[in-house]
Amino acid sequence: MTKELGRLAKWLRIFGFDTEYYTSTNLSSLLIAALRENRIILTRNSKIGRHAGLRILKIESDFLAEQLREIFKELNFPVEENKMFSRCIICNEALRPIEKEAVRLKVPEFVYNTNNKFVTCPNCARIYWQGTHWGNVKETIAKLSNC
Numbered sequence: 772m773t774k775e776l777g778r779l780a781k782w783l784r785i786f787g788f789d790t791e792y793y794t795s796t797n798l799s800s801l802l803i804a805a806l807r808e809n810r811i812i813l814t815r816n817s818k819i820g821r822h823a824g825l826r827i828l829k830i831e832s833d834f835l836a837e838q839l840r841e842i843f844k845e846l847n848f849p850v851e852e853n854k855m856f857s858r859c860i861i862c863n864e865a866l867r868p869i870e871k872e873a874v875r876l877k878v879p880e881f882v883y884n885t886n887n888k889f890v891t892c893p894n895c896a897r898i899y900w901q902g903t904h905w906g907n908v909k910e911t912i913a914k915l916s917n918c
Contacts (some may be wrong), residue, residue, distance in 0.1 A: 775815045776830060779838050784863055785908055787854025791863060811846065836911070850912055856899060859892035866890040866899060874898050 780792040791810065793801050802822055805812050811826040812819065819827060828845055832838050842848060857866055869891040875883055877898055886900045 776813055776838070778835055779813070779830070779842075781860050782835065782839060783842075784858045784860045785856060786850050787857045788848065789858065789863065813842065839911075852909075855908060856890070856901070856905070859895060859897055859899075861897060862892060862894045864892050864894040867893055869898065 777792060780790050783790040791804070791808075793804070795801065798819065801812065802825060804810070805825055811828060813828050813830055815830050817829060819829075821827065828842065830838050830841055832841060843850070858864065859866060867890060869889050871883070871887060871889060874889045874891075878889070878900070882900060882902070886902075888901065890899050891897065892899075
């Protein structure tokens with residue numbers, strides 16, 4: 772995914788999709804990485820033309836909900852609830868369970884007292900739990916499904 776789609780990259784990670792966010796201006800290295808890793812390039816840049824062996828989807832909309840609809844429609848990607856919140860939204864690593872006691876001093880006391888399941892990113896050590904954002908994401912999915 773090219774640099775102009777950062778918010779979209781975050782949401783794709785929330786949905787559990789392995790999403791690399793590419794910020795370099797070196798187009799050749801992006802194309803090589805996409806080929807090597809068998810990735811689909813999502814871009815708003817109309818200057819990225821067709822290249823043999825690459826799948827490129829030009830995102831037309833400026834709005835997140837419409838961008839997500841474009842992707843799910845064009846690529847036929849299903850949103851699976853069991854994959855939601857399975858990747859770090861910052862660095863894209865797969866999240867791993869962590870014992871509740873291990874996060875006692877790393878999360879707010881209220882969060883610690885009201886949650887029993889926590890996951891962490893093995894790369895950046897960020898800690899996640901099922902908060903109100905879970906319902907917000909489910910609501911977003913429902914809106915996307917109804918359109």
